[in-house]
Amino acid sequence: MSGDFKEAFRKAGHDSAQSQPAKPQIRETYNAGKAGYRGAQPQPAQQVRAQAATAKFVLERNYTSQAEQIIQELKGSRTYQQFTTSKIRNILAQVSEIYNDVIAGHDDVLSPDMQSRIEYLKVRLVYECGREPYVVKPFVDKAGLLELLNNIGDSRDDFIKFSRYMEALVAYHRFYGGQDK
Numbered sequence: 001m002s003g004d005f006k007e008a009f010r011k012a013g014h015d016s017a018q019s020q021p022a023k024p025q026i027r028e029t030y031n032a033g034k035a036g037y038r039g040a041q042p043q044p045a046q047q048v049r050a051q052a053a054t055a056k057f058v059l060e061r062n063y064t065s066q067a068e069q070i071i072q073e074l075k076g077s078r079t080y081q082q083f084t085t086s087k088i089r090n091i092l093a094q095v096s097e098i099y100n101d102v103i104a105g106h107d108d109v110l111s112p113d114m115q116s117r118i119e120y121l122k123v124r125l126v127y128e129c130g131r132e133p134y135v136v137k138p139f140v141d142k143a144g145l146l147e148l149l150n151n152i153g154d155s156r157d158d159f160i161k162f163s164r165y166m167e168a169l170v171a172y173h174r175f176y177g178g179q180d181k
Contacts, residue, residue, distance in 0.1 A: 056151075057144025059165055067168035070143050075176050079134045084179040085170060087136050091124050092170060099163040102156055110154045118159065122149045143169055 060066050074080045085092070098117050102110065110118070125145060129137040140146060148165070152158045 057147045059144075059148055059161055063161065063165045064168045067143075067165060068172045071169065071172040071176055071178075074139060074142055075178075077138065079138055082135045083139055083173075085173065087132055088125075088128055088139075091121065091128060092166065094121050094124060095163050095166050099160070102159055102163075105156070108156050110152075110156055110159060114159075115154055118149060118152055122146060125149070 074083075094117075098114065098121065102114060105111075105114075125140060129140050143165075145166075148158075148162050152162060
C-alpha cells in the first residue's frame, strides 16, 4: 500500500492491518481429493460478528441521499409500517435542543457540557431501542445513529452533520408516507 493511502486510512481511523480486505480462511486437508471436500470453510459466527462490529457507518458528504436510501430500504419492511415519528419524538427534540446550543456557540470543539448532553442522547436512543426493539431498533441500526453519536467526540462539525442527517431521515420518512402519530 502506498504512503498516501496509508496516511488517508490513518486519518480515517483505520490502521493498515484493518484496511486490508479479510482473506478467507482455507482449511487444507489430506482428503482434498475425496468427495465432500469443501475447500474454504465458513468462518465461525464469533468472527463474523467481530468483523461486522468493526465495520463503521460513515456519514457521507451527501448525507441527504444516504438518508433517502435508508428510508427507502426500510419502508418495505413490516415493522417499518409501525414506525412513527412519535417513536423518537423525544430524541428528535433533544437533538434539536443541543443543535441550537451548538450553533449559538462559535468554538470548533464541543464543551464538556455539550459532550455530556450527547452522551445522554445516546442513553435515550438506547432506551427507545429497548422499548421498541422491533420497530425503533431496526431504524437506529440501519441509520447508524449510535455509531455516529459514538464518533462525534468533541467535534462541533460532526454533531452539526449528525443533526442535519437526523432531520433528513425524518423528512424522507414523512415524504415517503411515514406516519406522524
